[in-house]
Amino acid sequence: xxxxxxxxxxxxxWAMLLSSLIGMAIWYIRRLTSAPVNEWFTETVVMFSYFxxxxxxxxxxxAAALLAGKGALYRWFKSPxxxxxCCLYIAFVGIGFWFILGGPQNVESWLFWIPELTAHTLSxxxxxxxxxxxxxxxxxxGRHPFIWLAYPIGYLIYWLIRGPIVGYYPYxxxxxxxxxxxxxxxxxxxxxxxxxxxxxxxxxxxxxxxxRQVRLSATD
Numbered sequence: 001x002x003x004x005x006x007x008x009x010x011x012x013x014w015a016m017l018l019s020s021l022i023g024m025a026i027w028y029i030r031r032l033t034s035a036p037v038n039e040w041f042t043e044t045v046v047m048f049s050y051f052x053x054x055x056x057x058x059x060x061x062x063a064a065a066l067l068a069g070k071g072a073l074y075r076w077f078k079s080p081x082x083x084x085x086c087c088l089y090i091a092f093v094g095i096g097f098w099f100i101l102g103g104p105q106n107v108e109s110w111l112f113w114i115p116e117l118t119a120h121t122l123s124x125x126x127x128x129x130x131x132x133x134x135x136x137x138x139x140x141x142g143r144h145p146f147i148w149l150a151y152p153i154g155y156l157i158y159w160l161i162r163g164p165i166v167g168y169y170p171y172x173x174x175x176x177x178x179x180x181x182x183x184x185x186x187x188x189x190x191x192x193x194x195x196x197x198x199x200x201x202x203x204x205x206x207x208x209x210x211x212r213q214v215r216l217s218a219t220d
Contacts (some may be wrong), residue, residue, distance in 0.1 A: 023119025094124025138210035145199025
């Protein structure tokens with residue numbers, strides 16, 4: 001049983017790593033090939049200023065660290081609470097993309113459908129499956145969804161500072177030029193509530209799965 005669980009865990013981690021990496025690589029190469037070399041650094045900053053790309057990068061780093069099984073990153077990501085947070089973040093990417101942003105828009109060729117199907121879709125699904133199937137349960141508590149808000153709130157603050165400097169925003173719900181600060185505050189509040197609801201659901205599922213494992217162990 002342990003071997004089967006370990007194999008499933010490695011398979012899901014490899015799938016998540018490759019899914020996110022392939023999607024990001026296509027987007028990144030597209031950016032670099034359409035810009036002069038002296039703008040590659042700027043294009044890199046722009047690339048990872050998108051929540052989708054930054055979160056997929058986190059998923060890649062987590063998967064790589066857990067597969068490596070050693071090192072400082074592994075010691076950080078081996079925490080079930082940290083893994084749960086990362087899985088929630090990548091799941092939030094998929095939910096936001098399909099249900100808030102409306103899914104793919106003006107995809108130019110079959111090649112650019114690949115990131116839509118990997119980084120925007122498959123990776124979020126794999127994150128949920130990995131958390132349900134492979135992340136140790138019983139470590140979460142009701143405070144964790146609030147603690148995990150540090151990342152999305154930090155991202156929001158970043159764009160509230162960066163947006164006026166560069167003159168654009170990556171998503172409509174942080175676009176102060178279009179919505180004003182009041183509109184951005186309303187959207188941000190709604191997204192924060194949605195995030196907390198999802199985090200609370202994870203916490204309750206964590207409790208249920210942990211209790212179920214205890215009951216199953218008691219009957220063995």
